[in-house]
Amino acid sequence: MSDPLDLEITRDLGQSRYEARVVTAHEAAVVGVLRYERHGDVVQVTSTVVLPAHRHRGVASALVRRALDDVRAEGLRVEPRCWYVSEWIADHPQYADLRWQAPPSGATMDR
Numbered sequence: 001m002s003d004p005l006d007l008e009i010t011r012d013l014g015q016s017r018y019e020a021r022v023v024t025a026h027e028a029a030v031v032g033v034l035r036y037e038r039h040g041d042v043v044q045v046t047s048t049v050v051l052p053a054h055r056h057r058g059v060a061s062a063l064v065r066r067a068l069d070d071v072r073a074e075g076l077r078v079e080p081r082c083w084y085v086s087e088w089i090a091d092h093p094q095y096a097d098l099r100w101q102a103p104p105s106g107a108t109m110d111r
Helices: 059-073 083-091 093-098
Strands: 007-012 017-023 030-039 042-052 076-079
Touching: 007 059, 007 083, 017 059, 030 059, 042 059, 059 076, 059 083, 059 093, 076 083, 083 093
Parallel strands: 042 076
Antiparallel strands: 007 017, 017 030, 030 042
């Protein structure tokens, strides 16, 4: 595993995404993105993508943590549609209470 990166995580409400930037003295380059859709009180996380050169350095984890911290702060629930987010929540049980549970009918939060 490489050294951790100096990351800046920002939320772009207009694009429904979080961006991870590597911050240097000269620039802040986007190296990862978490995309989501909001449906009422439920946030569907649809994908988490990190540039290959920056994988295994905590970028995806930082994106998910920030998104779920925002979900908690806003009193929402999350429906992970991204395998990484689903596994991340399983590995971080302190976030398990944020997981949206489908009604007994098995309905999903499709558009």
